[in-house]
Amino acid sequence: MKKRKKEVVTVVGLGYVGLPLAVLAAERGYRVFGVARNKRNINMLNRGVNTLKDDPSLDKAIAKKLIKATTSYEPIRKSDIVIVCVPTPIDEFYNPDLTPVISASKGIVRNLKKGQLVIIESTINPGVCEEVVLPILESTGKKVGKDFELAHCPERIDPGNVKWNVRNIPRCVGSVTKKGAVRAAKFYRSILSAEVRVMKSIKEAEATKIIENTFRDINIAYVNELAKSFDVLGIDVYDVIQGAATKPFAFMPHYPSVGVGGHCIAVDPYYLIERARKAGFDHKFLKLAREINNSMPSYTVEKLQSALNELGLPIKGTKIGILGLSYKANVGDMRESPSRKVIALLKDLGAKIEVFDPYFPEFSTTKSLQVCLQNSQAIILATNHREFLNLNPKELKKHKVKVVIDGKNAWNKEAIQNQGIVYKGIGR
Numbered sequence: 475m476k477k478r479k480k481e482v483v484t485v486v487g488l489g490y491v492g493l494p495l496a497v498l499a500a501e502r503g504y505r506v507f508g509v510a511r512n513k514r515n516i517n518m519l520n521r522g523v524n525t526l527k528d529d530p531s532l533d534k535a536i537a538k539k540l541i542k543a544t545t546s547y548e549p550i551r552k553s554d555i556v557i558v559c560v561p562t563p564i565d566e567f568y569n570p571d572l573t574p575v576i577s578a579s580k581g582i583v584r585n586l587k588k589g590q591l592v593i594i595e596s597t598i599n600p601g602v603c604e605e606v607v608l609p610i611l612e613s614t615g616k617k618v619g620k621d622f623e624l625a626h627c628p629e630r631i632d633p634g635n636v637k638w639n640v641r642n643i644p645r646c647v648g649s650v651t652k653k654g655a656v657r658a659a660k661f662y663r664s665i666l667s668a669e670v671r672v673m674k675s676i677k678e679a680e681a682t683k684i685i686e687n688t689f690r691d692i693n694i695a696y697v698n699e700l701a702k703s704f705d706v707l708g709i710d711v712y713d714v715i716q717g718a719a720t721k722p723f724a725f726m727p728h729y730p731s732v733g734v735g736g737h738c739i740a741v742d743p744y745y746l747i748e749r750a751r752k753a754g755f756d757h758k759f760l761k762l763a764r765e766i767n768n769s770m771p772s773y774t775v776e777k778l779q780s781a782l783n784e785l786g787l788p789i790k791g792t793k794i795g796i797l798g799l800s801y802k803a804n805v806g807d808m809r810e811s812p813s814r815k816v817i818a819l820l821k822d823l824g825a826k827i828e829v830f831d832p833y834f835p836e837f838s839t840t841k842s843l844q845v846c847l848q849n850s851q852a853i854i855l856a857t858n859h860r861e862f863l864n865l866n867p868k869e870l871k872k873h874k875v876k877v878v879i880d881g882k883n884a885w886n887k888e889a890i891q892n893q894g895i896v897y898k899g900i901g902r
């Protein structure tokens with residue numbers, strides 16, 4: 475029997491979203507090309523070296539050189555499916571920056587072939603596929619539904635999550651045409667061992683991801699506001715949330731902290747805020763949530779200020795150690811990280827800063843946690859990396875640390891206070 479020709483997939487963007495997807499498609503029998511801008515990463519991948527240090531599960535597959543990586547969009551010419559997994563950041567005014575999606579679409583249209591399926595996985599607000607991507611793909615005269623299909627399948631990778639990964643996370647797909655939705659669902663069902671839900675249209679697919687992450691942002695804002703209120707009420711918000719979380723239904727715990735960072739939660743709400751504003755709707759609630767979460771780095775600095783005041787110490791000239799640069803535990807990613815905002819605020823106030831993050835030796839000012847403690851009068855725990863969690867409070871005492879600001883409410887308050895150290899958490 476004639477061997478079925480392997481369908482060809484090109485993944486544009488080989489970061490924490492594109493690379494696992496490309497590897498999975500190759501493992502599921504597709505011929506896979508990867509397109510990326512970073513020549514160093516391209517060479518490493520073609521030598522079988524995994525470029526995602528936070529995802530060692532890809533090491534073996536990449537060592538087998540299952541995918542062919544290139545900086546050129548050429549492979550699209552011989553592909554049946556093209557999947558865009560490029561970042562969608564925000565600019566300094568918190569406006570969505572679609573440049574990567576636009577340049578990927580322009581790279582695709584130059585190589586677009588009849589019968590291809592183009593899928594956007596990048597997080598975009600409702601309307602972007604039909605108002606931004608589609609005009610580019612049709613700019614050479616090809617028509618969606620006739621010459622090619624366009625679908626959206628929002629990415630759901632959760633960096634550092636060992637339980638949920640690209641293979642087993644359920645997905646939602648939507649398309650401009652019914653046929654496009656059927657083709658996209660068929661592709662994802664061929665590589666995933668998880669539910670694939672077909673959405674009413676491409677807009678609902680775009681909106682799904684945005685509401686997932688705005689849901690998270692508003693819930694974190696809620697507990698961040700509670701933390702501020704419970705600080706003045708003298709209630710331990712962390713203990714209260716843990717108490718509420720014993721309720722087995724209708725409650726989902728979120729936790730206050732030094733701030734909300736990352737390329738998803740801290741960014742995605744601005745997409746919907748901006749898109750709805752253009753259509754005449756003002757998302758007051760989403761904006762307020764963003765305001766509250768963006769206020770947490772300065773709230774953390776205020777907590778430090780009041781703790782130092784108890785000891786008659788100013789921020790100016792005091793040696794302050796920042797533990798953690800990453801936006802969340804056990805990953806090496808500084809995008810929108812609250813730590814960077816805390817450091818900037820402290821530098822403005824004249825503090826002497828030491829930094830240690832085991833994931834960023836190149837940006838750390840000390841080689842180890844011990845040296846950071848040694849050189850600091852006050853410590854801010856900004857990222858709850860596993861390396862910091864078992865720190866013995868006696869170590870803090872030994873290094874003459876006088877103040878601890880627990881930006882992740884991750885340490886034992888009483889144990890630290892028993893060492894005669896001033897402890898302040900966020901809401902406790």
Ligand code: SAJ
Binds near residue numbers: 731733735803
């Ligand atoms: N954070 C809090 N309190 C919380 C939870 C998070 O302050 O209760 C902070 C974190 O410290 C971090 C930021 O919010 O700075 C984002 O945290 P996150 O756990 O949401 O981490 P992300 O940005 O990696 O979110 C990803 C998202 N995945 C995608 O968008 C594809 C998100 O949808 C997931 O819900 C989240 O992982 C997850 O569940 O861990």
